[in-house]
Amino acid sequence: MVTIYDVAKRAGVSPATVSRVYGGQTPVTPDRVQAVRAAAEELGFVPNRNARRLRTNSSEIIAMMVPDVSNSFFTHMTRAVEDVARAAGFSVMLCNTDEDPEREQEYLRVATSEQVAGIIIAPNANSELDWAVERGVPMVCVDRHAPHHEIDAVVVDNITAATAATHLLFEAGYTRLGCITGPETVETSTARLEGWMKAVRDHTGTDPDPELVLRARYVDDRDGERAAQQLLSLDNPPDAIFAGNNRLATGTLRALYRLDTMPPKVGLVAFGGPPNSLFAWPGVIVTYLPDSLIGTTAAAMLIERINGLESDARTVTLPIAMEDPGTDVS
Amino acid sequence: MVTIYDVAKRAGVSPATVSRVYGGQTPVTPDRVQAVRAAAEELGFVPNRNARRLRTNSSEIIAMMVPDVSNSFFTHMTRAVEDVARAAGFSVMLCNTDEDPEREQEYLRVATSEQVAGIIIAPNANSELDWAVERGVPMVCVDRHAPHHEIDAVVVDNITAATAATHLLFEAGYTRLGCITGPETVETSTARLEGWMKAVRDHTGTDPDPELVLRARYVDDRDGERAAQQLLSLDNPPDAIFAGNNRLATGTLRALYRLDTMPPKVGLVAFGGPPNSLFAWPGVIVTYLPDSLIGTTAAAMLIERINGLESDARTVTLPIAMEDPGTDVS
DNA sequence: TTGTAAGCGTTATCAA
DNA sequence: TTGATAACGCTTACAA
Numbered sequence: 001m002v003t004i005y006d007v008a009k010r011a012g013v014s015p016a017t018v019s020r021v022y023g024g025q026t027p028v029t030p031d032r033v034q035a036v037r038a039a040a041e042e043l044g045f046v047p048n049r050n051a052r053r054l055r056t057n058s059s060e061i062i063a064m065m066v067p068d069v070s071n072s073f074f075t076h077m078t079r080a081v082e083d084v085a086r087a088a089g090f091s092v093m094l095c096n097t098d099e100d101p102e103r104e105q106e107y108l109r110v111a112t113s114e115q116v117a118g119i120i121i122a123p124n125a126n127s128e129l130d131w132a133v134e135r136g137v138p139m140v141c142v143d144r145h146a147p148h149h150e151i152d153a154v155v156v157d158n159i160t161a162a163t164a165a166t167h168l169l170f171e172a173g174y175t176r177l178g179c180i181t182g183p184e185t186v187e188t189s190t191a192r193l194e195g196w197m198k199a200v201r202d203h204t205g206t207d208p209d210p211e212l213v214l215r216a217r218y219v220d221d222r223d224g225e226r227a228a229q230q231l232l233s234l235d236n237p238p239d240a241i242f243a244g245n246n247r248l249a250t251g252t253l254r255a256l257y258r259l260d261t262m263p264p265k266v267g268l269v270a271f272g273g274p275p276n277s278l279f280a281w282p283g284v285i286v287t288y289l290p291d292s293l294i295g296t297t298a299a300a301m302l303i304e305r306i307n308g309l310e311s312d313a314r315t316v317t318l319p320i321a322m323e324d325p326g327t328d329v330s
Numbered sequence: 331m332v333t334i335y336d337v338a339k340r341a342g343v344s345p346a347t348v349s350r351v352y353g354g355q356t357p358v359t360p361d362r363v364q365a366v367r368a369a370a371e372e373l374g375f376v377p378n379r380n381a382r383r384l385r386t387n388s389s390e391i392i393a394m395m396v397p398d399v400s401n402s403f404f405t406h407m408t409r410a411v412e413d414v415a416r417a418a419g420f421s422v423m424l425c426n427t428d429e430d431p432e433r434e435q436e437y438l439r440v441a442t443s444e445q446v447a448g449i450i451i452a453p454n455a456n457s458e459l460d461w462a463v464e465r466g467v468p469m470v471c472v473d474r475h476a477p478h479h480e481i482d483a484v485v486v487d488n489i490t491a492a493t494a495a496t497h498l499l500f501e502a503g504y505t506r507l508g509c510i511t512g513p514e515t516v517e518t519s520t521a522r523l524e525g526w527m528k529a530v531r532d533h534t535g536t537d538p539d540p541e542l543v544l545r546a547r548y549v550d551d552r553d554g555e556r557a558a559q560q561l562l563s564l565d566n567p568p569d570a571i572f573a574g575n576n577r578l579a580t581g582t583l584r585a586l587y588r589l590d591t592m593p594p595k596v597g598l599v600a601f602g603g604p605p606n607s608l609f610a611w612p613g614v615i616v617t618y619l620p621d622s623l624i625g626t627t628a629a630a631m632l633i634e635r636i637n638g639l640e641s642d643a644r645t646v647t648l649p650i651a652m653e654d655p656g657t658d659v660s
Numbered sequence: 661t662t663g664t665a666a667g668c669g670t671t672a673t674c675a676a
Numbered sequence: 677t678t679g680a681t682a683a684c685g686c687t688t689a690c691a692a
Contacts, residue, residue: 014664047686048685051685052686055686092424331668344678359677384668385670668687
């Protein structure tokens with residue numbers, strides 16, 4: 001391994017000078033910079049970041065922890081984070097927590113002991129962020145608030161959007177609405193359920209029929225498909241379904257397709273949009289989560305923290321866009 | 331920061347003993363292990379990986395470099411890599427090269443100077459892998475061979491599958507086929523074009539009309555959409571289109587939808603499948619790339635290299651599955 | 661502006 | 677089985 005000592009010898013300067021050429025604060029005479037760069041080039045020198053980190057106690061890596069790396073919502077968010085991070089000189093390390101607290105905990109441990117510059121995380125109700133927070137690692141939550149913690153967060157207004165989307169179903173003429181939402185450990189699933197219930201109460205004047213509400217995992221299409229099948233095989237099945245995230249929407253669509261009751265026969269709210277939806281479909285109301293905007297906002301906030309900002313925890317709530325193609329088959 | 335010295339003092343042992351308790355090779359008496367663990371727990375000790383790496387010259391991080399983190403093909407592959415890597419004690423750092431040699435080069439630099447354990451990369455024709463290879467970083471290419479290099483690779487048989495899929499279009503009764511493939515810098519796009527041409531020659535006995543072949547970027551749906559529009563607005567437009575990857579297929583479908591010529595009116599080969607395709611569609615022939623299998627295979631091969639395997643470069647070619655729902659509208 | 665030298669927290673060598 | 681001690685490659689006082 002080529003070190004600054006080798007480069008120093010070759011360039012006829014001291015190791016300190018070499019160090020200063022790379023990201024040093026102290027100025028170095030131009031011709032010496034030249035000499036050092038030339039020597040480094042010839043020798044194929046690469047600064048050892050571990051040594052640097054050991055010395056400086058800081059890295060240029062941001063860890064991004066999401067429950068599902070293959071969900072387009074998070075991949076878009078990640079891309080946005082990466083763009084902002086790279087512009088500020090950080091690399092992004094992506095970690096897949098799979099909505100599993102143990103995995104998440106392990107990654108938090110790894111990230112902390114890697115001395116990452118900061119962490120962006122979509123936590124769940126059981127996340128134990130204390131540990132990393134206590135050790136002073138800058139952190140920003142995305143999509144969900146931090147449980148029990150004063151941590152910056154970038155979220156969306158799920159309740160309002162869920163209510164609005166559900167209203168659109170009623171306006172389209174559907175009357176008996178089912179709801180498939182995520183597990184209780186995920187904040188957004190409860191918020192969306194709440195928004196849905198509000199709309200149902202507004203329109204019917206009563207609480208929704210409990211058999212019309214199902215919970216399924218966010219991370220697997222199949223769970224959504226099974227839940228939809230269950231709803232549709234009720235004695236008194238719903239004529240429209242609210243699907244609490246993009247995967248659940250995909251699963252629900254698949255169930256509808258299998259049963260030959262594609263929208264608009266049965267209405268659908270795809271909260272967060274089916275992933276990579278190809279085109280608008282009559283009878284499908286799609287809400288678009290501002291994935292990229294969440295990412296850029298969170299990255300910017302994290303970088304502020306990394307740069308030493310000490311203010312109280314901030315929460316940014318972003319709006320949700322919606323598309324209603326109507327129920328006409330065109 | 332809590333160090334092994336603090337823990338040692340608290341536990342009444344030497345720093346060396348503490349070090350040995352964590353991942354050490356040398357045995358330690360059980361009660362001392364107890365004492366050390368207890369002390370570490372109380373103090374909230376986390377081993378500093380930078381110091382460890384500096385000392386041992388090795389990390390437990392695998393860098394995965396893909397051209398498009400939001401493409402489902404690569405996200406599925408990444409998940410598979412992660413599963414295998416985690417089982418072997420590695421964390422996975424995901425890097426988005428955006429099909430851009432400069433970005434890729436930067437990430438290779440970062441990864442090398444981070445002393446990553448190994449690299450899994452989907453390179454393009456301009457990738458300069460020499461640099462990292464020379465420094466002895468274990469590497470495996472996925473989806474594409476390494477340009478000019480003796481490096482392990484896990485690929486699929488694009489030519490054969492492209493030919494077979496194109497044959498299916500002819501068999502379905504389509505006669506004038508267009509082809510939208512990726513840029514020349516990407517090996518798979520040329521291979522798929524080649525497979526398509528072979529099938530066209532087989533059936534028509536002549537070379538395909540040059541105006542029916544278009545190149546578009548792999549990484550953006552819109553490029554595919556524009557290309558499809560261009561093909562369909564020819565004086566003598568194709569009655570079926572071969573789309574060279576999942577994004578191009580998505581874009582093509584969108585163009586077909588806009589022009590109200592959805593399959594089976596115009597036939598389609600979606601090579602690699604439209605992302606998260608909801609269901610089979612008449613007139614759409616889908617080839618499924620073995621994304622997960624590529625990932626697990628590549629990860630296993632990389633880990634062998636990390637563990638010191640010195641054999642010649644190996645190339646694994648995996649088969650491609652296909653689905654043809656026929657042209658009947660059901 | 662430059663060089664010398666002392667760490668950063670860990671692991672590896674060597675004796676005990 | 678354990679402990680003292682010398683690295684690992686880099687940054688940074690401090691002195692020149």
